[in-house]
Amino acid sequence: MNLVIVDYKAGNVQSVLFALERLGIQAKLSADFETIKSADKVIFPGVGEASSAMAQLKARNLDKLLPTLEQPFFGVCLGMQLLCKHSEEGDTDLLGIIPLQVKRFQTNLKVPHMGWNQLENLQSPLFEGIKEQEYVYYVHSYYVPNSDYTIAQSVYPEPFSAALQYKNFYAAQFHPEKSGPAGSQIIKNFLAL
């Protein structure tokens, strides 16, 4: 399989590469248009801050390319949020692939939402073999509310989008690359789409 990870200096690229390596899969890290366009599947990782991530994407014109992709695409954590339209983080316009808003947690619970939380309402082949209430690892301060595109939710303290799907664009707010065997299964499921 020709698997490409979008290279825009995102923080957790190495972790994603290692997670794939543990599954015996080699991936190419690239920001090159032709390489990304010709991939069978694309993974879009991300940690950090929305406006600086968008600046990195724009510096490589990837903000033009990514919305045009048609192969199965998987955004992880900030990589999920960047697919949306707008984020309260730095009042940032995002890629606008999925027509959703990214909001900051307004709660008296601790923010960042950090640690292992449970997946519910699993509604996608992405979660094949994953049981309801399975634990996955989160670390984030901004979230996407539940919507028509939500394919799994978690609760903190209100339900929010744990994962999204719009056409070929799949995305997870949690970190499958850091979520033990369940996370590996979710990555495998994406690769099998």
Next chain:
Amino acid sequence: MLTKRIIPCLDIKNGRTVKGVRFENIRDAGDPVELAKWYAEQGADELVFLDITATNEERKTFAELVRDIARHIDIPFTVGGGISAVADVEVLLQAGADKVSINSAAIQNPALVEDLAKRFGSQCVTVAVDTKHTDATGWKVYARAGTVETEHATVDWARKVTDLGAGEILLTSMNNDGTKAGFALDITGAVAKAVSVPVVASGGAGSKQHFADVFHQAHADAALAASLFHFRELEVPDLKKYLKEQGVDVRL
């Protein structure tokens, strides 16, 4: 439900775990990667690796080790020890660490916390706070591995670094550390109440009950221990089962 985290901490020197560890079923308990894999399988929620070496040469060894750990374990981990600049953090995060913990450097140069949060995001910046109580001073922050008393009151300092962008506080009570008499519930509770970010309690764990206490009474978000786990006086699966029975939400 977001669960409370149980975090074994490993001290590293020259790429090896330091304290003599007793593990019959591990090929090489001095190998941090072997030990880390074992803890991950046992259900540890995260791991912390502290580099207790000093020289730059040894620090390079540590960065290589971090890469090796990231390659082999599939749960999050924090690395700390001797981090004093943005460049140090960049190396460790690129090697695959999820979070870094800074301590004395934050005291010497609080702006470092802000720089790190801006550059890498608050989610990967843990500020480690070593605190000690005396009747004369109350709970004060200590620097340089607990050898130097600072002017900072602990709750004020925790608030300050959180305002600067710390995404987590790792609070170690020097009074309790090594005593096995339980965590410092009063200062842990005070810090957990004062800041909006997660607080990891450290120092003093000696029994399962101590973990239940620090979660129930001090509202810690996570609890860390070292020798208790390394010497197998307490095993992670037993601890988590007990906590669940005590009404603490844990990942089982």
